[in-house]
Amino acid sequence: MVFIRPSHIPFPTTWNRFSSPRGPLRIQDLTEDLHEQAMDLLTKYFTRDEPPCKYIGIQNYPSALAELQKLWREPLKENLSLVCVEDNDEQPPRVVGVNVLTVISKGDKEEPFQTDDKIWAQLFGAVDQVTKGVDIFERYAVDKYLTAYGLVVHPEWRGCRVGLELLRARIPLCKALDIKVTATVFTAGASQAVAKKAGFEDLFEITYEELAKKGFVFPGVEQDTKSSKLMALAIE
Secondary structure, three states: OOOOOOOOOOOOOEEEEEOOOOOOEEEEEOOHHHHHHHHHHHHHHHHHHOHHHHHHOHHHOHHHHHHHHHHHHHHHOOOOOEEEEEOOOOOOOOEEEEEEEEEEEOOOOOOOOOOOOHHHHHHHHHHHHHHOOOOHHHHHOOOEEEEEEEEEEOHHHOOOOHHHHHHHOHHHHHHHHOOOEEEEEEOOHHHHHHHHHOOOEEEEEEEHHHHHHOOOOOOOHHHOOOEEEEEEEEOO
């Protein structure tokens, strides 16, 4: 059963505002008019910079890239994803960061993962291995949790706390949704450090060397990041 955003939560909602060296910013719901900006950021920079995507060279494999884009587009329809935009009167606002979010419920029917695309099998399979490292439902005694399929910040805005504030904005979002925990696989050392700063705790870690032994190989990834982690934040 797909989680439905409760109708009593205004859409769009602005979840946070903050200042940066480049100007004022806000975190808000990702509205339909910003979908293409968000997809452009993800397609251009997530695939270039996220370690497994980078080292497997997903940008060179159109069918695998199409699968990843499909993974992003589907949750956008649920009106749960967040963007960081310049906080000015420009319409539409300029998107400088994106976090693709969805809710996983205990009663969801789990479809077996199947694909003929070897590159997509590597990428999705590796994340799936980490996701299954801990049973979130059992660990936190919950029947649903908020998770993510990708977080990216425009290179010009890195160092401006955009990633940190996107992660922190999950707290008021979860409270509004009556969700007690958010959990995500963080595949890069940089994002793991930001998540820890936002209050996330490590639940499960596997090195890329260990993943390679399981058949999930990203040549050269260890020069960038040593491991992939499942991390979670309990919402008080």
